[in-house]
Amino acid sequence: MAPMETNEFPNPNPMRLPPGFRFHPTDEELVVQYLKRKALSRPLPAAIIPEIELRRISPHKLLGGFTGEKYFFNLRETKGGNRKVGGFMVGTGRGYWKPMGTEKPVMSSRGDELVGTKQILVFCRALGSQTKWVMHELRLAKNELPYIASNNLVASGKEWVACRIFAKRRESMKRRRRSRRPLSSSESSSTSCITSLSDEECSIGEEVTS
Template identity: 55%
Template sequence: MERKEFMQHGLVRLPPGFRFHPTEEELVVQYLRRKAFSFPLPAAIIPEIDLRKLNPWDLPCGSGGEKYFFYLRESKSEQKKGRVSYQKAKLGYWKSLGKEKPVLASSHGNELVGLKQVMVFYRGKSPHGSKTDWIMNQYSLSNNELLKSSTQSLLASSKEWVVCQIFVKRRSMKLRVRNSRHEENHQIPATSSSSSSSSCITEDLSDDEESVNGEEAMS
């Protein structure tokens, strides 16, 4: 029996020190697939939301860190065809970034079990909104997984379950390195040798700006 202090709104609330950090395979196989097929979940830890009625900064479950949600979206057959897709939100929209990437299950011989789409949140009306630092990794089941269902209604349905990982993009590594070196330079007393003190900081830093893509978006 679940302890009452670890339950909130019917969901498991992790005790201090515990973090929910599933792999992509676990997220798709153990949670999304079970949700889509109406199977019991390993834990009632991922809430359902309607992304169309919320902004990313208004999401439940507190502030900061990664957040996971189930969302019943329009199926791929109902979405507009094209390389870029949009999903409406309360004060903006989510815009896809690049192509969907496969999610493979190593426990099943690297079988294709799902697809991952990276999306960025824009404030305002599409396609002229202003870009924000909010990122969403949206995972959907592959057609192979849907075919495994005992009912074909999932394929014919106009809606499909997806699981979303939403977070704020991290600051660039260059900025963090500069801040760290700046603090260290002010904390360590200067030595009598000017050459040795100046050698503590190198100016040979990469000029590459942080880009939002499928690999860097993952925390």
């Protein structure tokens, strides 16, 4: 009997939502309702986020022509117990994810509790040029680690992270290119950072370009 064939890459759409529904969690919901439950091996509210080894798959293969956001769980390594987010190569050196700026806190909706952190990364080609692909990598706050130590991931130098990956819109990238030219005094006084990205991406500045 011939062995069963397996796909090279996991199915990035493990569950289809009913028509009219869109999976669009806030950072807090993604950390508390999904990432924390995943780290504790507890049932998730919906089996909609697949496990992906991001070191093996380029964002182009993950999203293709999809223009929205997609979410994945990725098992990250923490070298020597250091949880600082670093970049990593993808595949056979065709590109890499580069951190942009510093980690941002993810607070509870009440605003009185740190539940996680968010790091923005941009996918770069092997020679260093940045692409349109952006990733938000969300991690549990350090104070949550003792609760998940029993699953041996922390002891083995690994932890689950939740990733939100999307492509910047074309008009957003054109706007950023235009913003590189010198502005007149009248232009500079009326120009604002309005793009398809969040305020945090805007704060990164002109680093996130294609």
